[in-house]
Every structure is written in C-alpha cells, then in structure tokens.
Amino acid sequence: MTRLFNFSAGPATLPESVLLQAQAEMLDWNGVGASIVEISHRSADFIAVAAQAEADLRSLIGIPDDYAVLFLSGGATTQQALLALNFAAPGQAVDYVVTGHWGKTAIKQVSPYVHVHIAANGEPGGFHDIPARDSWTLTPDAAYVHITANETIHGVEFRDAPVVGDVPLFADFSSSIASEPVDVSKYGVIYAGAQKNLGPVGVAVVIIRRDLLERSGQPRADIFDYRSHAARDSMLNTPPTWNWYLAGLVFKWMLAEGGVDEFARRNATKSRLVYEAIDSSGGFYRNDVVPQARSRMNIPYFLPDETLTARFVAESKAAGLLALKGHKAVGGLRASLYNALPVQAAQALVDFMRDFQQRNG
Numbered sequence: 001m002t003r004l005f006n007f008s009a010g011p012a013t014l015p016e017s018v019l020l021q022a023q024a025e026m027l028d029w030n031g032v033g034a035s036i037v038e039i040s041h042r043s044a045d046f047i048a049v050a051a052q053a054e055a056d057l058r059s060l061i062g063i064p065d066d067y068a069v070l071f072l073s074g075g076a077t078t079q080q081a082l083l084a085l086n087f088a089a090p091g092q093a094v095d096y097v098v099t100g101h102w103g104k105t106a107i108k109q110v111s112p113y114v115h116v117h118i119a120a121n122g123e124p125g126g127f128h129d130i131p132a133r134d135s136w137t138l139t140p141d142a143a144y145v146h147i148t149a150n151e152t153i154h155g156v157e158f159r160d161a162p163v164v165g166d167v168p169l170f171a172d173f174s175s176s177i178a179s180e181p182v183d184v185s186k187y188g189v190i191y192a193g194a195q196k197n198l199g200p201v202g203v204a205v206v207i208i209r210r211d212l213l214e215r216s217g218q219p220r221a222d223i224f225d226y227r228s229h230a231a232r233d234s235m236l237n238t239p240p241t242w243n244w245y246l247a248g249l250v251f252k253w254m255l256a257e258g259g260v261d262e263f264a265r266r267n268a269t270k271s272r273l274v275y276e277a278i279d280s281s282g283g284f285y286r287n288d289v290v291p292q293a294r295s296r297m298n299i300p301y302f303l304p305d306e307t308l309t310a311r312f313v314a315e316s317k318a319a320g321l322l323a324l325k326g327h328k329a330v331g332g333l334r335a336s337l338y339n340a341l342p343v344q345a346a347q348a349l350v351d352f353m354r355d356f357q358q359r360n361g
C-alpha cells in the first residue's frame with residue numbers, strides 16, 4: 001500500500017488512523033452485526049454516534065450553548081443559498097465582502113432571493129488582499145454581513161473576525177474550520193463543508209446563534225428550514241450517516257492530538273515552511289497575496305511558465321507528492337495544508353521545490 005502526501009484542496013487527506021478504524025469497523029460496527037451505514041439513523045446506536053460527534057465538535061471548537069450545531073447534506077454551496085432563505089426577508093439587503101472565488105459563489109446562490117450589496121470587493125486588485133475594513137460600505141439594516149474566512153482558490157484568509165457592528169456576521173469556514181482557535185461568539189453563523197478539515201465530503205456543519213433561528217426569512221419548504229433541522233437534531237430526513245460518523249472519528253482524532261491549539265501550531269509551521277521556500281526562491285516561485293492576508297491552509301503559487309508547471313506537477317507526483325496542480329480558475333500550483341496533512345509533508349514539498357528549482361531554475 002502506498003499513501004502519498006496528499007495536498008488536495010478537497011476532498012482532502014484524512015488521518016490514516018481514522019481510515020484504518022473505519023475500515024476495521026466497516027463490516028460490523030461496535031458488535032451490532034452490521035456496518036454503521038446499514039443501521040437506522042433513528043436507532044439508539046446511531047443517535048449516540050451523532051450526539052457524540054456534536055459534543056466533540058463543540059469542545060474542539062469551543063461552541064457556546066446558545067449556538068445550534070447542524071450536520072446537513074448539500075455541501076457548503078447549499079448552505080450559501082439557505083442563508084438568505086432563513087435569515088433575510090424577501091428583497092432585504094445583505095452585505096457581502098468578496099475576497100475570492102467562493103465569495104462570488106456565495107452571492108450567486110442568494111441573488112434570486114435578496115438584494116445583494118457588495119460591501120467590499122478584492123477582485124479589482126486580483127484578490128491579492130482583503131479590502132481594508134474602513135473601506136467597506138456596510139448597509140445599516142442588512143440582514144447579515146457575509147465573509148469567506150479562507151478563500152480556498154485565491155489563498156486569502158482573514159486573520160480575525162472583522163467588527164461589523166450589530167448586524168450578524170456570517171462566515172464560510174469551509175477550508176479553515178478547526179485549523180486555529182476561533183471566537184464563535186463573534187459570528188451569527190459559521191458554516192463549512194466537511195471535506196477539507198473535518199472529514200469526508202457529503203456533510204456540512206452549520207453553527208447558528210439560536211436567536212437567529214427565530215427570524216422569519218423567506219417562504220421555504222421545511223427541508224430548507226434551519227429551525228426545523230435544529231428542532232429535529234439534524235434528523236428531519238435521513239442524514240448522511242456515514243459522513244457524520246467519519247467526521248466524528250476525525251473530531252476524536254483532533255482532540256487526542258491536542259485539539260485546535262496544536263493544529264494551529266502545526267498549520268503555522270507548515271505554511272511558514274512553504275511561504276519561506278517561495279519567498280526565498282528569487283522569483284522562481286511566486287505567490288501574489290500580501291503577507292498579512294496569506295492563507296495558512298491553501299497556498300496558490302506560480303512558476304515562470306506553463307511547461308515548468310506541468311513538469312512540476314508530474315515530477316512531484318512521482319516523488320510522492322499528490323495533487324499540487326492549481327485550480328483551473330487561477331492556474332499554477334496549489335498546496336493545501338489541512339489539519340490531517342503532517343508537517344513532514346510540507347517539509348517534503350519544500351525539499352522537492354528546492355531540488356526542482358536547482359534542476360530547472
């Protein structure tokens with residue numbers, strides 16, 4: 001068996017011990033005589049797994065009691081649309097701060113339902129920075145302000161929650177959740193697809209300040225209603241049981257490894273290694289994001305030309321480094337350094353980058 005160091009942006013690398021445990025439990029989970037994906041989500045066995053996962057996520061991230069935690073199918077994109085349906089009245093203004101591709105996607109999802117106001121936009125600057133907070137034009141009676149905490153494609157990350165006054169702050173944390181401590185109380189809603197830092201694709205986590213669930217929002221089907229999901233512990237319909245179980249194993253692993261503080265240390269080390277290799281390459285490698293907005297999770301970087309880029313992707317894979325090709329929207333290379341990627345992987349990447357430069361620079 002060969003498992004390579006996997007720099008995929010998502011679905012992404014998972015802890016090997018979690019995969020081995022899932023493999024060992026696949027045919028007969030906990031002595032019930034069936035796998036966890038073959039039993040009812042309404043069985044006491046699965047309800048215990050689900051509740052434990054929620055409890056572990058709460059202690060991992062530090063989620064206060066006045067926040068509901070939902071485990072839902074539909075990915076992060078579905079949640080982007082549901083934000084408007086649940087929390088904004090028809091035609092009400094919502095403020096979006098766009099710092100990359102996923103901020104634009106978030107706007108696309110809510111545009112049919114609400115009046116989108118772009119409070120700040122990093123696109124004219126090529127998404128190389130986060131627009132200065134004092135340049136944002138916020139709407140006083142907006143339903144919420146939306147940011148993308150970490151832009152997975154453009155590699156731009158907020159260092160802290162921006163102060164936006166009384167309007168609740170909603171944040172897409174898909175690619176940085178649980179990667180460093182976060183003060184949840186600064187947010188009205190935090191949402192994330194699991195497939196980067198939390199587990200497998202197929203489940204999204206939505207953390208909602210409970211008072212917001214009382215908002216009337218827009219006319220919507222029950223299945224699009226966060227309040228209904230919260231009232232039924234995310235079991236309004238059949239939840240993604242396998243994904244929820246596997247995410248629960250990842251939460252346990254993260255807690256055993258030392259929790260979010262420990263991952264923040266590892267992630268700082270990994271990203272420092274890669275950025276140092278880029279910045280000390282004399283321009284052979286290039287990352288265009290200003291240092292104070294650089295993502296610790298996703299590092300897009302570029303070589304002088306396409307031929308070298310293709311060679312880098314092929315040779316790095318042969319050297320045991322998987323999925324370093326950049327996203328098609330920006331090209332180049334990208335290293336994603338999520339929690340489950342070990343520090344040795346970042347070191348191996350940096351060693352390869354230096355060797356590649358010596359041979360091709």
Ligand SMILES: Cc1ncc(COP(=O)(O)O)c(C=O)c1O
Pocket residue numbers: 010074075076077078102148150151152153172173174175193
């Ligand atoms: C920051 C961010 N938001 C949203 C999404 C979309 O997630 P999903 O594919 O789960 O809908 C992604 C996917 O990569 C992402 O990185």
